[in-house]
Amino acid sequence: MAYRALCRIDHEGAYANLLLASMLESSHLSDRDRRFVTELVYGTTRMRRACDASIDRFVVQQPDATTRTLLRLGAYQLMYAGVPPHAAVGETVRLAPQRVRGFVNAVLRRIAAVPLPPWPGVAAELSYPDWIVGRLVVELGERDAMESLRRMNEPATVTVRDDGYVQDRSSQWVAELVGALSGERVLDVCAAPGGKATAMAQSGAFVVAADLQAHRARLVASNAERLGANVAVLVADGTRPPFPDSSFDRVLIDAPCSGLGSLRRRADARWHIQPDDITTLARTQRALLDACAPLVRPGGTLVYSVCTLTAEESIDHPVPAGFRPVSDVLAPWMPYGDGARLLPHVADTDGMVIRRWRRTDA
Numbered sequence: 001m002a003y004r005a006l007c008r009i010d011h012e013g014a015y016a017n018l019l020l021a022s023m024l025e026s027s028h029l030s031d032r033d034r035r036f037v038t039e040l041v042y043g044t045t046r047m048r049r050a051c052d053a054s055i056d057r058f059v060v061q062q063p064d065a066t067t068r069t070l071l072r073l074g075a076y077q078l079m080y081a082g083v084p085p086h087a088a089v090g091e092t093v094r095l096a097p098q099r100v101r102g103f104v105n106a107v108l109r110r111i112a113a114v115p116l117p118p119w120p121g122v123a124a125e126l127s128y129p130d131w132i133v134g135r136l137v138v139e140l141g142e143r144d145a146m147e148s149l150r151r152m153n154e155p156a157t158v159t160v161r162d163d164g165y166v167q168d169r170s171s172q173w174v175a176e177l178v179g180a181l182s183g184e185r186v187l188d189v190c191a192a193p194g195g196k197a198t199a200m201a202q203s204g205a206f207v208v209a210a211d212l213q214a215h216r217a218r219l220v221a222s223n224a225e226r227l228g229a230n231v232a233v234l235v236a237d238g239t240r241p242p243f244p245d246s247s248f249d250r251v252l253i254d255a256p257c258s259g260l261g262s263l264r265r266r267a268d269a270r271w272h273i274q275p276d277d278i279t280t281l282a283r284t285q286r287a288l289l290d291a292c293a294p295l296v297r298p299g300g301t302l303v304y305s306v307c308t309l310t311a312e313e314s315i316d317h318p319v320p321a322g323f324r325p326v327s328d329v330l331a332p333w334m335p336y337g338d339g340a341r342l343l344p345h346v347a348d349t350d351g352m353v354i355r356r357w358r359r360t361d362a
């Protein structure tokens with residue numbers, strides 16, 4: 001199953017989490033085997049580049065695409081998963097078509113003898129595209145970048161709210177920092193799947209949750225229903241919000257972003273996102289800020305958050321006209337521009353930036 005999943009992720013651009021969820025659903029594996037398949041698929045996907053560096057020491061001619069994937073799966077077991085070498089090699093070779101069996105066997109045996117290669121560089125060792133490593137070093141400095149990148153190679157720690165909803169602690173904190181109070185009107189502009197909207201509703205506030213995509217807005221509605229949260233859901237483009245000015249006490253813009261702070265959550269994300277995407281996303285974020293800031297009533301609060309670590313998508317956006325920063329920052333958040341930043345390795349959460357402003361004009 002892991003091999004079939006990886007072929008589709010490596011060569012057909014399938015999304016690892018969606019594909020694996022549907023494959024596991026229609027399988028009859030035990031819980032233990034499900035966990036093992038999940039580790040193999042996510043781990044091999046994350047460590048793809050590092051596995052390739054190990055494999056490439058021993059191949060002279062490029063293997064075809066599916067043989068490459070098989071070698072990665074074998075290499076991952078030998079390098080990272082602690083699978084005994086005879087099992088990792090034997091089980092992987094068994095999956096190989098006859099014509100490449102000898103080749104796969106020979107390469108994996110050599111990897112088994114010396115699993116980790118002399119790394120050509122830190123990006124290969126940590127298994128990220130060069131540009132992500134370069135960008136995070138610029139954004140965070142060498143030490144924090146390395147620690148963040150290492151932590152994002154580990155599976156995410158699962159945290160469960162009192163109401164049973166699974167949500168990263170960093171997102172729980174963002175929802176809390178919006179400060180919604182009972183009886184207030186709160187708009188969550190980019191709400192799907194509804195984690196923060198349902199958390200904010202626990203305060204007794206009336207939460208309006210919008211999302212651009214209808215199928216994602218439906219996720220918010222079903223989560224809200226399941227949790228009994230008082231959330232009104234609509235499909236709307238936050239860059240053209242269908243509300244009059246000053247109609248909310250608080251507005252949260254949890255903007256679409258490059259996700260460079262939450263790479264541990266999606267094993268394949270690092271291979272999909274491109275440097276140019278950041279510029280495009282920053283443009284959308286700015287349009288969301290421009291369009292939604294006027295919806296906050298005078299004296300009300302505007303909150304902007306992203307699960308990424310680039311300045312371009314966070315602190316570089318100008319303070320909306322008529323607003324002043326609210327800049328009390330509590331650990332483990334660290335001051336960042338007029339807001340706060342959370343790095344993945346500091347409190348075992350996603351990486352996140354939050355900015356809060358109060359509307360001070362009349």
Ligand SMILES: C[S@@+](CC[C@H](N)C(=O)[O-])C[C@H]1O[C@@H](n2cnc3c(N)ncnc32)[C@H](O)[C@@H]1O
Pocket residue numbers: 171189190191192193194195196197210211212213216236237238239254255256257
């Ligand atoms: C970071 S996710 C939101 C996560 C959510 N706040 C939570 O805590 O569960 C960003 C969302 O923004 C939505 N989105 C993207 N562009 C949008 C736009 N122009 N207007 C409204 N929503 C948008 C995406 O569909 C996506 O669901």
